[in-house]
Every structure is written in structure tokens, then in C-alpha cells.
Amino acid sequence: MSEALKRQAAAMALSEVRPGMRLGLGTGSTARHFVDLLGEKVAAGLDVICVPTSEATARQAQELNIPLSDLDTLDRLDLTVDGADEIDPGLNLIKGGGGALLREKIVAAASDAMVVIADASKCVEALGRFPLPIEVNRFGLGATRHAIEQVLTHHGAQGGLKLRGEEAGNPFVTDGGHLILDAFFGRISQPEALSSDLLNIPGVVQHGLFLKMCSKAYVATPNGVEELKRQ
DSSP states (O other), X not given: OOHHHHHHHHHHXXXXXXXXXXXXXXXXXXXXXXXXXXXXXXXXXXXXXXXXXXXXXXXXXXXXXXXXXXXXXXXXXXXXXXXXXXXXXXXXXXXXTTSOHHHHHHHHHTBSOEEEEEEGGGBXXXXXXXXXXXXXXXXXXXXXXXXXXXXXXXXXXSSOEEETTTTTTOOOBXXXXXXXXXXXXXXXXXXXXXXXXXXXXXXXXXXXXEOSOOOEEEEEETTEEEEEEOO
């Protein structure tokens, strides 16, 4: 999918932004386009204040002179615009391929609306083809991993569980100082139950299932941008 189409989807999401809004800024390759376009609007006089979902997004926004704040100062946001790794027909998502899932979920939950921008390859009939990121505390990693593996077995996961970056000998560390275990499902048949079971494990900080959080998606297709709404 061309970057031009992704940028077109980002431009459609930008049409949701009004002066005076408090915005959550997502993380990832498609969200970068939105931040770039927002920077152009801010330079032209648009008055917004934004909360970034990662250190990388914060740096990009600062370079574009986009006014930033945090959720200690702003307890509610009007809108978050972010990307996704998978989108199902009900606009449930898997996120966290870029490693920012904890902050992304905190920001999305603090927002009155969440709009996702993505390309058509991210649309699936059922979540699970993309590995599910599970953010975990470093302490007790072995015990946490064992507990997660038991949950995966119960939910019929078809693949294994991998510590992100382990094969390169350099485990990925999130902005919050945690690690990420990627779970390979194939198909997640009961996302709500899986979400609950994972969060019941003490060492699990958060996971990449974003259920009933996204209200609208702008999806870049070869024929243009499609607007999808949650029913």
C-alpha cells in the first residue's frame, strides 16, 4: 500500500479535528503521517493541545512545534488518532506492533473518541493473524511467561510465545521499562475472555487487544479511503 494512500487516510482523520481540541497522538508509521499533517495545520494557526503515546511521537511533535501536555494536566481528551496492526469488522483492534500499547491504551481510554487510520492489509475477519503483544513486568518473567502459556493453551493458540528481541540477544524494552511477549494465535475466538484472563495474571501490565474502543476507521485501499464506523 502506497504511503500516499496512508497519508490520504491521515488527512481524512485530520478532518475530525476542531480548534481547541485536546488530542491523543498515536504511534507508528501511519500515525506519523497524521502528526506531520497536524504540524502543518498548527503552523497555519490551528489551536490544539496534544498528548503523545510514545517518546518517538513526542519527539516528532516537538520538532513540528505541536503543543504537548500529559494526562496529569489534562484528564480527558476529545479525540485520539492512532494506527492499528489489525482491525476486525466490529472495529476491535490489535495494537502494539510498535511497542507503545500501554500508553496507547491509556490515552485511548481517556478520550471521548478514537479514530484509527490504517491500510487495507490490516483488515481481518477475526483478530489473531498478527501476533498479540503482551506487555509484562521484568520481575518474575519466567513465572509470568508460564502463566501466559497456560492461558494461550486454554484459548487454542496455534503458535508459541516469543520475547520480543530475544533472538537478537537484545530484548525490546518499552518506554515504561517493560518487556513484550508476542503471542501467536492464528485466530482469537473469544477476545473478551482472553483479555480478562491475561489481565488476571499479576505480571501482565497490559495487552494489545483494544476492544470496543475505536469508533471510526479510515482505511486506505487501492480504490481510495474507506470510512468504517462501529455499529
